[in-house]
Amino acid sequence: xxxxxxxxxxxxxxxxxxxxxxxxxxxxxxxxxxxxxxxxxxxxxxxxxxxxxxxxxxxxxxxxxxxxxxxxxxxxxxxxxxxxxxxxxxxxxxxxxxxxxxxxxxxxxxxxxxxxxxxxx
Amino acid sequence: xxxxxxxxxxxxxxxxxxxxxxxxxxxxxxxxxxxxxxxxxxxxxxxxxxxxxxxxxxxxxxxxxxxxxxxxxxxxxxxxxxxxxxxxxxxxxxxxxxxxxxxxxxxxxxxxxxxxxxxxxxxxxxxxxxxxxxxxxxxxxxxxxxxxxxxxxxxxxxxxxxxxxxxxxxxxxxxxxxxxxxxxxxxxxxxxxxxxxxxxxxxxxxxxxxxxxxxxxxxxxxxxxxxxxxxxxxxxxxxxxxxxxxxxxxxxxxxxxxxxxxxxxxxxxxxxxxxxxxxxxxxxxxxxxxxxxxxxxxxxxxxxxxxxxxxxxxxxxxxxxxxxxxxxxxxxxxxxxxxxxxxxxxxxxxxxxxxxxxxxxxxxxxxxxxxxxxxxxxxxxxxxxxxxxxxxxxxxxxxxxxxxxxxxxxxxxxxxxxxxxxxxxxxxxxxxxxxxxxxxxxxxxxxxxxxxxxxxxxxxxxxxxxxxxxxxxxxxxxxxxxxxxxxxxxxxxxxxxxxxxxxxxx
Amino acid sequence: xxxxxxxxxxxxxxxxxxxxxxxxxxxxxxxxxxxxxxxxxxxxxxxxxxxxxxxxxxxxxxxxxxxxxxxxxxxxxxxxxxxxxxxxxxxxxxxxxxxxxxxxxxxxxxxxxxxxxxxxxxxxxxxxxxxxxxxxxxxxxxxxxxxxxxxxxxxxxx
Numbered sequence: 001x002x003x004x005x006x007x008x009x010x011x012x013x014x015x016x017x018x019x020x021x022x023x024x025x026x027x028x029x030x031x032x033x034x035x036x037x038x039x040x041x042x043x044x045x046x047x048x049x050x051x052x053x054x055x056x057x058x059x060x061x062x063x064x065x066x067x068x069x070x071x072x073x074x075x076x077x078x079x080x081x082x083x084x085x086x087x088x089x090x091x092x093x094x095x096x097x098x099x100x101x102x103x104x105x106x107x108x109x110x111x112x113x114x115x116x117x118x119x120x121x
Numbered sequence: 122x123x124x125x126x127x128x129x130x131x132x133x134x135x136x137x138x139x140x141x142x143x144x145x146x147x148x149x150x151x152x153x154x155x156x157x158x159x160x161x162x163x164x165x166x167x168x169x170x171x172x173x174x175x176x177x178x179x180x181x182x183x184x185x186x187x188x189x190x191x192x193x194x195x196x197x198x199x200x201x202x203x204x205x206x207x208x209x210x211x212x213x214x215x216x217x218x219x220x221x222x223x224x225x226x227x228x229x230x231x232x233x234x235x236x237x238x239x240x241x242x243x244x245x246x247x248x249x250x251x252x253x254x255x256x257x258x259x260x261x262x263x264x265x266x267x268x269x270x271x272x273x274x275x276x277x278x279x280x281x282x283x284x285x286x287x288x289x290x291x292x293x294x295x296x297x298x299x300x301x302x303x304x305x306x307x308x309x310x311x312x313x314x315x316x317x318x319x320x321x322x323x324x325x326x327x328x329x330x331x332x333x334x335x336x337x338x339x340x341x342x343x344x345x346x347x348x349x350x351x352x353x354x355x356x357x358x359x360x361x362x363x364x365x366x367x368x369x370x371x372x373x374x375x376x377x378x379x380x381x382x383x384x385x386x387x388x389x390x391x392x393x394x395x396x397x398x399x400x401x402x403x404x405x406x407x408x409x410x411x412x413x414x415x416x417x418x419x420x421x422x423x424x425x426x427x428x429x430x431x432x433x434x435x436x437x438x439x440x441x442x443x444x445x446x447x448x449x450x451x452x453x454x455x456x457x458x459x460x461x462x463x464x465x466x467x468x469x470x471x472x473x474x475x476x477x478x479x480x481x482x483x484x485x486x487x488x489x490x491x492x493x494x495x496x497x498x499x500x501x502x503x504x505x506x507x508x509x510x511x512x513x514x515x516x517x518x519x520x521x522x523x524x525x526x527x528x529x530x531x532x533x534x535x536x537x538x539x540x541x542x543x544x545x546x547x548x549x550x551x552x553x554x555x556x557x558x559x560x561x562x563x564x565x566x567x568x569x570x571x572x573x574x575x576x577x578x579x580x581x582x583x584x585x586x587x588x589x590x591x592x593x594x595x596x597x598x599x600x601x602x603x604x605x606x607x608x609x610x611x612x613x614x615x616x617x618x619x620x621x622x623x624x625x626x627x
Numbered sequence: 628x629x630x631x632x633x634x635x636x637x638x639x640x641x642x643x644x645x646x647x648x649x650x651x652x653x654x655x656x657x658x659x660x661x662x663x664x665x666x667x668x669x670x671x672x673x674x675x676x677x678x679x680x681x682x683x684x685x686x687x688x689x690x691x692x693x694x695x696x697x698x699x700x701x702x703x704x705x706x707x708x709x710x711x712x713x714x715x716x717x718x719x720x721x722x723x724x725x726x727x728x729x730x731x732x733x734x735x736x737x738x739x740x741x742x743x744x745x746x747x748x749x750x751x752x753x754x755x756x757x758x759x760x761x762x763x764x765x766x767x768x769x770x771x772x773x774x775x776x777x778x779x780x781x782x783x784x785x
Contacts, residue, residue, distance in 0.1 A: 010288075010292065014285065017281065017285060023277065026281055027281075030281065030284050030285065030288070033285065033288045034284075034288060037288050037291050037292050037295065040292065040295050041291075041295045041298075044295055044298060044299045052661075054660065054661065055739070056739065057739065060738060060739075078298075078304075079295075079298070082247055082294075082295075082298075084665065085247075085251060086291060087665075088665055088758075089251070089254045089258075089287075091762075092254075092258050093254075093258060093280070093284050093287075095765045095769075096258060096261055096262060096280060097277070097280055097281070097284070098769065099765075099768075099769060100265060100273055100276055100277045100280065101277075102769055102772070103265075103268055103273055104273050104274070104277065105774075106772065106773055106774055107270055107273065108270070109774070113277075116270075116274055117274070123719075125715070125719045125720065125722060127711075127722040127723070128722075131708060131711070131712060131722070134704075134708060135705065135708050138701045138704040138705050138708070139701070139705065141697060141701055142698065142701050176720065176722075177720070178722055178723050179714075179721075179722070179723040179724050179725065180720065180721055180724050
């Protein structure tokens with residue numbers, strides 16, 4: 001059910017990016033889609049009643065390995081690494097899209113995509 | 122000698138971060154350095170012919186670590202990327218003098234090459250996504266490089282549609298991880314072989330085809346290409362149309378479909394439908410264009426349809442349990458057309474850049490009679506147009522012939538007929554291009570145009586020689602067995618990719 | 628771009644140093660606590676963005692100029708790749724290999740200490756430099772606004 005709600009958020013972002021006419025709102029729609037995907041990725045690793053996957057003294061056993069209690073209680077750390085990478089990529093895309101918006105406003109004076117349409121066919 | 126695979130990514134990345142330090146005063150030296158890097162990559166790529174091995178990054182063995190895999194298909198694409206990027210880099214030595222910030226352009230170009238090399242060498246599905254994003258974001262920035270009105274609009278449209286496609290792909294990767302518990306492509310393939318495809322995985326496959334199909338500009342998802350490719354500077358149009366849509370789109374679809382998920386009849390029909398739709402829509406929209414680069418961009422859509430048709434036909438034959446020989450012929454046609462299209466389409470875009478640099482325009486109605494003023498460009502353009510239209514003995518003829526033979530031999534006569542008709546309409550539109558640009562009256566304002574000699578001509582001539590010589594890749598059996606057959610074999614073998622990797626690591 | 632009032636400037640100059648220090652802590656302890664290169668780099672960039680907002684553009688450019696930030700950016704990335712390529716000293720199958728941990732620190736009890744985990748803190752520092760400089764450059768360059776448009780639009784409407 002929670003995954004379905006993530007997909008609903010993804011669809012809302014997609015509708016916003018496709019239907020809006022203001023460039024900044026299109027960029028916000030793409031960012032909503034990106035948050036939805038990151039939320040979906042983190043929820044994949046979730047475990048009810050789990051703990052954060054941070055190692056401290058109590059989770060190391062005598063030989064230096066991890067205790068069984070830690071392994072069975074912690075959430076999956078791999079999707080968290082995926083989400084970190086994805087957030088960085090989203091930041092790069094956002095910086096590029098916003099700088100295109102700023103340059104377009106400098107040249108056209110408007111953010112409306114129906115007014116900047118000069119490419120036909 | 123086996124080259125450690127990360128150097129294909131490390132060399133362009135290092136070059137990309139050294140080049141901005143040169144600044145504007147030393148841009149001659151920056152250009153030289155970038156060209157040397159591109160030629161080194163070409164030499165290293167050629168040494169990978171016929172080899173097949175995997176590299177564990179950081180000495181962590183899979184599935185804990187990330188590996189990079191080189192096999193026949195990756196080797197073929199590495200060589201294609203290296204050839205096109207070396208010639209585009211040589212061309213941009215003089216072409217990009219019209220723009221300021223040349224060292225930043227070279228840095229972005231190297232980043233795009235690093236991303237593409239990473240995509241074809243990756244053995245891990247999330248690593249493929251990260252390199253795909255590196256190449257895509259670099260290309261969004263390069264399309265809008267001139268910062269004029271139409272370039273900003275084209276770059277915004279391309280960036281929005283490309284980001285949506287990447288988010289579809291990331292969502293699908295999440296679904297695959299949730300259903301199989303691993304990110305390594307060999308282990309995902311093993312999980313699918315033992316447990317089969319459930320609803321989550323088939324939804325993920327549909328999202329993969331939508332996302333990678335948009336990157337490959339197949340027809341329902343092609344809306345960004347006719348705006349983005351003309352607006353980019355000419356060497357970037359050559360790279361985008363020549364290798365980016367193939368390495369990021371077609372390679373990823375082929376790898377996921379044949380080696381990871383396994384082919385089924387429904388997916389093969391989807392691919393064939395997308396291919397036929399792209400061929401027909403692309404060529405009929407191209408004939409009516411009056412802007413040279415926009416016409417070439419629509420032809421890119423049409424030729425991508427050929428490649429996807431070949432691969433889809435091979436998949437359909439395998440899924441129905443038909444003869445492996447005919448499936449190999451169909452996939453050989455598709456992959457050979459991929460390599461050919463990279464060469465002749467980049468040559469066409471480079472000639473359009475040469476014409477634009479000399480005359481200042483790319484509208485067909487404002488050009489004319491350039492055959493006397495620019496004979497070298499005319500010769501290169503004639504070679505490339507003959508290649509794309511499928512005139513023997515250029516390379517386009519051989520790959521289209523193989524596709525038609527595969528379609529006729531397996532009983533799909535309508536597909537063969539559509540292929541031939543689209544090829545004829547392509548010939549018509551390129552005859553129109555030649556009549557309007559090179560024949561006819563020279564307008565008065567173009568009388569003092571000069572020919573472009575020097576590095577630009579060398580880059581174009583190298584690609585033209587390849588157009589002539591690449592027919593030998595299928596005619597000479599030893600070349601075919603060395604270069605093209607390993608690539609076809611990787612796709613035909615399907616699940617043997619994962620079996621070989623898992624056996625090799627144990 | 629102008630700065631803000633004297634109260635904001637005074638407090639901002641004190642707080643900027645604390646934020647910068649916090650960013651360095653997040654970068655250095657990235658292998659022990661959550662954080663690491665990217666998160667620490669963002670905090671380092673935010674400290675300079677605070678300067679940009681409180682004092683204005685000219686002061687910030689005198690403090691850390693565009694050219695210097697660009698060079699720190701490239702230097703961070705090159706340091707990352709250099710450490711990864713240094714693995715090749717131990718054989719050709721060792722790109723990005725944690726040679727400090729395996730060759731020099733293996734067998735010693737270094738769990739949960741600051742000097743542990745080999746190349747990971749060094750890579751965190753490189754990424755922190757790169758991300759901090761990049762984000763600062765992005766915000767600084769987006770704050771420059773050169774409208775060239777108002778005359779053209781009015782004439783076309785007439």
